[in-house]
Amino acid sequence: MKRPREESTSKKSVHHGPDAKRARVAESGEWTEFKDPCGLSQPVLETLALLGFTQMTPVQAATIPLFLKRKDVIVEAVTGSGKTLAFVVPILEMLLRREQPLSRNEVGAIIISPTRELASQTFTVLTPFLRHLESHENLPKLTSFLLTGGHRPVDQDLALLREEGTNIIVATPGRLDDILERNGKNEILKLGELEVLVMDEADRLLSLGFSSTLAKILARLPKQRRTGLFSATVTDALTELSRTGLRNPARVVVKVADAQGERKTPAELDVMWVRAEHADRMAAVVRWLSEGCISEWEDQQQDGTTDETSVTSPTSPPPPPPPPQKSILYLSTCAHVDFLRHVLAKVPQLSSFSLHFLHGRMPHSGRTRTLSQFTLAPAPALLVATDVAARGLDIPSVDAVAQLDPPMDPAQFAHRCGRAGRQGRQGRAAVFLAEAEDAYSEFLGVRKVPVRRVCFQPSSFAKLRDELGGIFARVATTDRAVHEAGQRAFVAWCRAYSEHQLSYIFRLKDVEVVDMAKAWGLLKFPKMSGLPMKSSGSFQPPFSNLRLSSLAYGDPVREKARQKKLEERTKASVASASAVSSSGCTGKPSAKNAHPKPGGAWSLQKERKERRKERREKKGRKREAIAKARANGGDGKTKGRATSESKDDGSSGDENEWEELQREEREAKKAKRAKKEKLVTEDGDDSDSSIGELS
Numbered sequence: 001m002k003r004p005r006e007e008s009t010s011k012k013s014v015h016h017g018p019d020a021k022r023a024r025v026a027e028s029g030e031w032t033e034f035k036d037p038c039g040l041s042q043p044v045l046e047t048l049a050l051l052g053f054t055q056m057t058p059v060q061a062a063t064i065p066l067f068l069k070r071k072d073v074i075v076e077a078v079t080g081s082g083k084t085l086a087f088v089v090p091i092l093e094m095l096l097r098r099e100q101p102l103s104r105n106e107v108g109a110i111i112i113s114p115t116r117e118l119a120s121q122t123f124t125v126l127t128p129f130l131r132h133l134e135s136h137e138n139l140p141k142l143t144s145f146l147l148t149g150g151h152r153p154v155d156q157d158l159a160l161l162r163e164e165g166t167n168i169i170v171a172t173p174g175r176l177d178d179i180l181e182r183n184g185k186n187e188i189l190k191l192g193e194l195e196v197l198v199m200d201e202a203d204r205l206l207s208l209g210f211s212s213t214l215a216k217i218l219a220r221l222p223k224q225r226r227t228g229l230f231s232a233t234v235t236d237a238l239t240e241l242s243r244t245g246l247r248n249p250a251r252v253v254v255k256v257a258d259a260q261g262e263r264k265t266p267a268e269l270d271v272m273w274v275r276a277e278h279a280d281r282m283a284a285v286v287r288w289l290s291e292g293c294i295s296e297w298e299d300q301q302q303d304g305t306t307d308e309t310s311v312t313s314p315t316s317p318p319p320p321p322p323p324p325q326k327s328i329l330y331l332s333t334c335a336h337v338d339f340l341r342h343v344l345a346k347v348p349q350l351s352s353f354s355l356h357f358l359h360g361r362m363p364h365s366g367r368t369r370t371l372s373q374f375t376l377a378p379a380p381a382l383l384v385a386t387d388v389a390a391r392g393l394d395i396p397s398v399d400a401v402a403q404l405d406p407p408m409d410p411a412q413f414a415h416r417c418g419r420a421g422r423q424g425r426q427g428r429a430a431v432f433l434a435e436a437e438d439a440y441s442e443f444l445g446v447r448k449v450p451v452r453r454v455c456f457q458p459s460s461f462a463k464l465r466d467e468l469g470g471i472f473a474r475v476a477t478t479d480r481a482v483h484e485a486g487q488r489a490f491v492a493w494c495r496a497y498s499e500h501q502l503s504y505i506f507r508l509k510d511v512e513v514v515d516m517a518k519a520w521g522l523l524k525f526p527k528m529s530g531l532p533m534k535s536s537g538s539f540q541p542p543f544s545n546l547r548l549s550s551l552a553y554g555d556p557v558r559e560k561a562r563q564k565k566l567e568e569r570t571k572a573s574v575a576s577a578s579a580v581s582s583s584g585c586t587g588k589p590s591a592k593n594a595h596p597k598p599g600g601a602w603s604l605q606k607e608r609k610e611r612r613k614e615r616r617e618k619k620g621r622k623r624e625a626i627a628k629a630r631a632n633g634g635d636g637k638t639k640g641r642a643t644s645e646s647k648d649d650g651s652s653g654d655e656n657e658w659e660e661l662q663r664e665e666r667e668a669k670k671a672k673r674a675k676k677e678k679l680v681t682e683d684g685d686d687s688d689s690s691i692g693e694l695s
């Protein structure tokens with residue numbers, strides 16, 4: 001494959017300091033440098049100047065002329081390097097240069113993004129260009145349309161398109177496919193004049209399972225078009241797509257190099273890893289956010305000192321970096337985000353923070369609102385999110401990213417970090433690794449994502465960890481919903497961790513789960529059968545005299561419903577007990593209900609044995625049923641599962657949270673399958689993991 005131009009920014013140190021942005025852009029050339037046939041038109045140059053884009057970035061300098069020479073392109077460039085303008089500018093040029101201007105409903109360009117958020121962001125980049133072009137009377141009028149699920153019902157989209165038409169579509173794959181299918185024989189939109197197709201974050205489009213949707217879309221588009229694949233990480237999976245969708249593509253790779261060699265993260269981004277056991281991580285994050293305390297964690301490893309001794313010397317304190325102003329904290333599950341939503345506001349160290357929470361299970365409107373609130377929030381602000389916020393989001397004021405857990409998909413690591421240190425600004429990213437997870441830092445190095453180790457005094461977190469555990473536990477005692485959210489989040493976390501793609505590094509059996517449960521302020525240790533973990537035997541509930549069955553929901557309506565259910569259950573069991581006694585039943589009592597009388601035929605030991613046997617059989621049956629259902633392509637649904645109420649009031653026997661999670665997982669998988677099969681109104685929502693709780 002031909003490499004038309006391979007850019008390489010100079011050493012990292014060159015880009016540090018307040019002039020970083022200017023220095024970097026200055027290297028990349030003037031917008032006016034292209035000569036015909038690639039020279040940019042006056043109105044486009046004017047808009048670039050109006051928007052303050054005075055110079056090109058390397059990826060723009062390399063990609064724009066190729067596109068304008070009518071080449072297909074595969075573009076790989078680090079996060080925040082300006083890929084969006086690298087396709088928006090040539091799209092506009094191609095459409096403006098047409099001999100025959102596009103009519104109202106002739107589509108000249110389609111941009112596909114994996115998520116609604118990214119599609120809206122690209123649409124926002126495009127809009128000011130179109131507005132400015134409108135002011136030129138002699139130019140053809142170009143219109144654009146945002147097509148994503150959750151934005152409007154599909155029928156409304158169709159009606160609007162019929163009425164107004166469009167020339168440029170920015171879409172997520174599901175909704176676009178839906179519209180193209182309903183478009184029939186070009187009744188509403190005419191695709192014959194399509195000049196350009198762009199697939200942004202192309203590897204993500206594939207990893208989200210859109211390959212068959214993309215294939216259907218490609219099949220409906222004219223072959224005589226230019227196609228571009230853009231991403232910060234180009235994976236092998238893209239090769240297949242490029243084979244079917246692109247013709248003899250040129251490849252643009254914008255590399256970053258520092259003293260250590262090539263890297264896949266921007267030079268302005270300081271990526272560090274911090275040794276922190278799981279139980280300590282929230283404390284570490286809170287200190288970082290509130291004190292910018294990574295300055296204390298100077299790397300003393302080279303001179304052989306240990307973590308414990310690596311405290312800043314009182315006589316020569318290092319210049320403390322200021323606390324981060326706008327940060328994103330990445331978690332691996334939606335349930336964990338929901339749990340922190342309940343408790344984080346009560347942490348005194350974060351009282352000045354504006355806190356925001358985002359995950360892929362939130363409704364579209366909530367996601368959009370959260371993002372814009374976070375974007376506009378005054379500093380300090382924190383967004384707690386799953387990987388739904390890992391790709392492409394461009395919030396320039398984000399200066400720090402913390403990853404409480406390394407991402408399930410290793411390719412996501414660089415994308416998460418890349419939300420900070422964008423376009424020449426300095427940024428910091430930290431990931432926390434337990435001792436057993438050390439190998440991950442080497443793994444990242446191999447993947448060309450260099451991470452610098454920073455050390456700290458582990459004991460410095462102990463106090464805050466206990467303090468946070470206490471706060472979370474107290475919040476849980478005020479509302480059953482918080483207690484349940486904590487239980488759910490913990491189970492989901494254990495499950496996600498046990499299914500990590502890098503299972504040779506991340507092993508649940510190495511995690512001190514009891515310490516973690518305490519640090520999370522759990523009121524009890526959730527029962528989780530079937531997961532390979534350290535014993536939970538030593539877990540001491542934080543409040544020994546708290547009866548969980550009496551813990552009420554903060555929401556009176558919900559609590560009333562729970563009380564009603566409890567009452568009904570009590571009545572039902574009284575009724576069944578009296579039915580048994582009045583029938584004078586002399587048969588063998590069921591293992592569960594039998595209460596051995598002293599000296600009776602049933603010894604306690606015998607009863608226990610019976611119970612164990614029954615449980616074993618029950619589990620065996622359940623496993624069989626699940627295996628059978630899976631083999632038949634079903635969802636492994638079993639009968640007789642407990643509701644969350646029945647578990648927590650302690651009346652559910654051997655049903656537990658694990659089963660609740662299994663149920664959620666089955667439902668999520670089912671929903672996901674249905675979503676894919678129907679290719680309905682939903683689009684590239686990031687709720688893409690194998691278990692329902694993930695992002």
Ligand SMILES: Nc1ncnc2c1ncn2[C@@H]1O[C@H](COP(=O)(O)OP(=O)(O)OP(=O)(O)O)[C@@H](O)[C@H]1O
Nearest residue numbers: 053055056057079080081082083084232392394423
């Ligand atoms: N030529 C330029 N001059 C100055 N700023 C620019 C230029 N081009 C893009 N930017 C700014 O750089 C930021 C990053 O751009 P963009 O979102 O296109 O990056 P990206 O490469 O797509 O990143 P990601 O891979 O994370 O999606 C944006 O805020 C954008 O406005």
